[in-house]
Amino acid sequence: MNSQxxxxxxxxxxxxxxxxxxxxxxxxxxxxxxxxxxVNSMVKKLAGMGLLEYQxxxxxxxxxxxxxxxxxxxxxxxxTEMYLVEKMGFGWEEVHDIAEQLExxxxxxFFDRMDExxxxxxxxxxxxxxxxxxxQIATQEYQSLADCRPGEQVELKALSHTSDEFLKYLNSKDLxxxxxxxxxxxxxxxxxxxxxxxxxxxVLSALVCSKLLVS
Amino acid sequence: MNSQxxxxxxxxxxxxxxxxxxxxxxxxxxxxxxxxxxVNSMVKKLAGMGLLEYQxxxxxxxxxxxxxxxxxxxxxxxxTEMYLVEKMGFGWEEVHDIAEQLExxxxxxFFDRMDExxxxxxxxxxxxxxxxxxxQIATQEYQSLADCRPGEQVELKALSHTSDEFLKYLNSKDLxxxxxxxxxxxxxxxxxxxxxxxxxxxVLSALVCSKLLVS
DNA sequence: TTAAATAGTTAGCATAGACTAACAAATTTA
DNA sequence: TAAATTTGTTAGTCTATGCTAACTATTTAA
Ligand SMILES: [Mn+2]
Ligand SMILES: [Mn+2]
Ligand SMILES: [Mn+2]
Ligand SMILES: [Mn+2]
Numbered sequence: 001m002n003s004q005x006x007x008x009x010x011x012x013x014x015x016x017x018x019x020x021x022x023x024x025x026x027x028x029x030x031x032x033x034x035x036x037x038x039v040n041s042m043v044k045k046l047a048g049m050g051l052l053e054y055q056x057x058x059x060x061x062x063x064x065x066x067x068x069x070x071x072x073x074x075x076x077x078x079x080t081e082m083y084l085v086e087k088m089g090f091g092w093e094e095v096h097d098i099a100e101q102l103e104x105x106x107x108x109x110f111f112d113r114m115d116e117x118x119x120x121x122x123x124x125x126x127x128x129x130x131x132x133x134x135x136q137i138a139t140q141e142y143q144s145l146a147d148c149r150p151g152e153q154v155e156l157k158a159l160s161h162t163s164d165e166f167l168k169y170l171n172s173k174d175l176x177x178x179x180x181x182x183x184x185x186x187x188x189x190x191x192x193x194x195x196x197x198x199x200x201x202x203v204l205s206a207l208v209c210s211k212l213l214v215s
Numbered sequence: 216m217n218s219q220x221x222x223x224x225x226x227x228x229x230x231x232x233x234x235x236x237x238x239x240x241x242x243x244x245x246x247x248x249x250x251x252x253x254v255n256s257m258v259k260k261l262a263g264m265g266l267l268e269y270q271x272x273x274x275x276x277x278x279x280x281x282x283x284x285x286x287x288x289x290x291x292x293x294x295t296e297m298y299l300v301e302k303m304g305f306g307w308e309e310v311h312d313i314a315e316q317l318e319x320x321x322x323x324x325f326f327d328r329m330d331e332x333x334x335x336x337x338x339x340x341x342x343x344x345x346x347x348x349x350x351q352i353a354t355q356e357y358q359s360l361a362d363c364r365p366g367e368q369v370e371l372k373a374l375s376h377t378s379d380e381f382l383k384y385l386n387s388k389d390l391x392x393x394x395x396x397x398x399x400x401x402x403x404x405x406x407x408x409x410x411x412x413x414x415x416x417x418v419l420s421a422l423v424c425s426k427l428l429v430s
Numbered sequence: 431t432t433a434a435a436t437a438g439t440t441a442g443c444a445t446a447g448a449c450t451a452a453c454a455a456a457t458t459t460a
Numbered sequence: 461t462a463a464a465t466t467t468g469t470t471a472g473t474c475t476a477t478g479c480t481a482a483c484t485a486t487t488t489a490a
Contacts (some may be wrong), residue, residue, distance in 0.1 A: 005477065025438060038478055040439060045476095057438060057485060087302075088328050098322045105316045113303050220447065239470060253448055255469060260446090272455060272468060 007073050008032060009042050010051060011103075013062055018079030025122045061165040075131040076111050077103040078124035083114045085125040087120025092125040093167035125152050126167075127213065141214035144175030145181070146191065146206060153182045154214035156197075161211040173202055181214065219319045223247060223290050224257050225266060226318075228277055229285030237274040240325040283350030292318040293339035298329045302339040307340040308382035341382075342373025342392050342428065357428035360396070361386050361406065361421055368397045369414075369429035376426040388417055396429065 002010075011030045015024045029039045051066030062070070080099040084090040090098075105111075112133075115121075122138065123129055131137040142157045146203035156179050159166070170176070175197070184201070185194040191206035204212075217225075219267035227246045231238045244254045262269035266281030277285070295314040299305040305313075320326075327348075330336075337353065338344055346352040357372045371394050374381070385391070391414070399416070400409040419427075 003476075026436085034477090035479060036438065037440080037480080042477080062349065064270045084325075088325075088332065090324075090328070094324065098320065098325050101322070105313065106312045107316070109297075109305075109309065110303075110313050115304070182268070218446075241466085249447090250449060251468065252450080252470080257447080 001106060001140055002069075005042070006046070006165075007104055009039075009046065010066060011073050013046075013052065013060065014067060016076070016199060017062045017067075023062065024059055051111045071131035071135035071137050072133070073103050073136075075135070076105070078130040079111050079114045079118070079121075081124045081126070082118055082121050082130070086118055086121075087114075091167075091171070093164050095170065096162065096164075122181065123158070125177075126162045139192070140213065142215050144210050145183075145193070145195075145204075145212040145214050146209035148183050148193075148214065150183050150186050153180060156212055157215050158213040159211055160213055166208075166211065169208070174198060174200055175212075216321060217284075220257070221264075222319055222414055223263065225281060225285045226288050226292075228261075228267065229282060229289070230343050232277045234333075238277065239274055239299070257317065272401075286346035286350035286352050287348070288318050289352075290350070290394050291320070291347070293343060293345040294326050294329045294336075296339045296341070297333055297345070301336075302329075306382075306386070308379050308386065310340065311377065311379075314340070338373070340392075341377045347358055355428065357430050359425050359427050360398075360408070360410075360419075360427040361424035363408075363429065365398050365401055368395060370395055371427055372430050373428040375428055381423075381426065384423070389413065389415055390427075 009028065009032065010142070013023050013030055016027050016031070020027075025039050028043070029036050032039070043052060043054055043060060046052045046066070051063055053061040053070060055147060069183055077099045080102040081092075083094040084095040084098060085092055086087070103117055121130060127139065127142075129138040135190065140158065145156075146152065148154055156175065158176055158177065159170075179197050181195050181197040183193055187193070193204050193206075193209050195204055196200055224247065228238050228245055231242050231246070236240075240251055240254050240258065243258070244251050247254070258267060258275060261267045261281070266278055266284060267270075268278060276284075284316055284340040289368065290404065292314045295317040296307075296310040299309055299310040299313060336345060342357075344353040355373065359375070360369065363369055370393055371390065373392065374385075393411045396410050396412040398410055399406055403408070406424070408419045408421075408424050410417055410419055
C-alpha cells in the first residue's frame with residue numbers, strides 16, 4: 001500500500017499536470033510546503049514506481065498509471081467532500097481538511113457506499129468532477145465569469161479556487177453553485193463586474209470573477 | 216499531533232490495562248504484531264510523554280493522561296463503527312477495519328457531527344461503551360452467558376470478543392444485541408448450553424457462551 | 431553574450447518506527 | 461535451589477521521509 005506521503009505528492013503532481021502539463025519540482029515543493037531536495041528524492045521514487053517520467057533537469061511527466069492512481073485518490077477526496085456536505089451537514093468551506101485525511105483510507109466498500117448513498121454524484125461541492133472508479137475524469141468545459149460580457153446570463157457551475165477564505169467570502173455574498181447570474185456592467189478600467197443574482201446586486205472584483213466558473 | 220503508531224500502541228495498552236491492570240511488553244507485541252524491541256522503544260517514548268509509567272522489567276502502568284488520550288481515540292473508533300452501521304448500512308462484522316483507520320482522523324467537528332447524527336449513542340455496535348469527550352468511560356456491568364443457570368431469561372447486551380469470524384457466526388445464528396435468550400439446559404460435561412431466542416433453539420458451545428455478555 | 435538569478439541535484443544528516451542478534455533479568459519447573 | 465524457560469533490554473541496522481549546505485544546470489537580464 002502506498003503511503004500518505006506518496007499519495008499526497010501524486011495528487012499535487014496530477015493537479016499541476018492538468019493546469020500546465022509541464023510539472024516542475026519547485027511547484028510541487030511549494031504546494032506541499034516541503035524542500036526542493038525532498039521533492040527531488042520523492043520524484044525519483046515515483047519514477048521508479050512507474051508513476052512519473054523523470055529525466056534530470058527536465059520537466060516531469062505523469063504516466064497513465066500515475067494519472068489513474070492520482071484520480072482514484074481524488075475520487076475518494078471529492079466523494080468525501082460531497083458526503084460531508086450532503087449527508088453530514090457541513091459547509092463547503094469546512095470539508096477540505098477532513099477529506100485530505102479521509103482520502104487515504106483504504107476501503108473500497110467505504111467509498112462505494114458513500115457514492116451509492118449520494119446517488120453517484122458527478123461533481124463535488126465545489127463543482128469539480130468526481131473521477132470514476134477506473135480513474136477516468138470528465139474535463140471541465142466551463143468558462144470563467146471574467147470572460148463574460150454585459151447582458152449575458154450564466155449559471156455558476158464551479159470554482160477554480162477553493163480556499164476557506166474565498167468560500168467564506170462567497171457564503172457572505174450568497175453565491176452558491178447553481179445560481180443564475182446576470183452581468184450588468186463591466187468596468188473597463190479594472191474589469192470589476194456589476195452582477196445580479198437571486199435578489200442580490202453586487203460588484204465583484206476581477207479576481208473573484210476569474211475564480212467563478214460558469215456556463 | 217501524535218502519530219498513528221503512537222495512537223495504536225496507546226489503545227492496545229489501555230485495553231490491556233482494563234483486562235488485567237498489569238500491562239506487559241509481550242502482550243503489546245502480540246496485539247500489534249510487532250517485535251519486542253519495537254515495543255520496548257515505543258514504551259520508553261510513551262513514558263517520556265507522560266502516558267505510561269515505565270521501570271525496567273516492571274509491569275507497565277498507564278497514567279491518567281494516557282488513559283484519557285486512549286479513551287478519546289476509542290471514542291472516535293466506536294462512534295465511527297456506530298455511524299457505519301447505523302447511517303451507512305454496514306454489518307457489524309465489516310466496520311472494525313474501517314474504524315481502525317478513521318479513528319486517527321484529526322477533526323473534532325467530524326466526530327461530534329457523527330455523535331449528533333446518531334443521537335449521542337452510549338454503546339457501539341458490539342455493545343462496548345463509547346467514552347465521552349473527556350475520556351470518561353462507563354464500566355461494563357454485564358455478566359457472561361456462560362455464568363447463567365438453566366431457567367434464566369437474559370438479554371444479549373454486548374460481546375467480549377469481536378473477530379469477523381465470531382460476528383459472522385453470530386449472524387448465521389441470528390444472534391443480535393437486544394434479543395432475549397432463555398437458558399434451557401446446560402450440559403454438565405462440556406458446559407454447552409441449549410438456549411431459545413426469537414423462534415430459534417440452538418446449542419451454543421461454552422466458548423461462544425463465554426463471549427456473550429448479558430444482563 | 432556574458433553575468434546574475436532561478437531551478438534542480440547531490441551529499442550528508444536527522445527522526446520515526448520497524449527489525450535481528452545478543453544478552454540479562456525474572457519466573458517457572460524439575 | 462539449580463536449570464530451563466520466558467520476558468525484557470540493548471546495540472546496531474534498515475527504510476521512509478524529511479532537512480540544510482554545497483554545487484551544477486538552465487534560464488533570464490544586462
Ligand atoms: Mn478539497
Ligand atoms: Mn491527503
Ligand atoms: Mn472495533
Ligand atoms: Mn488504528
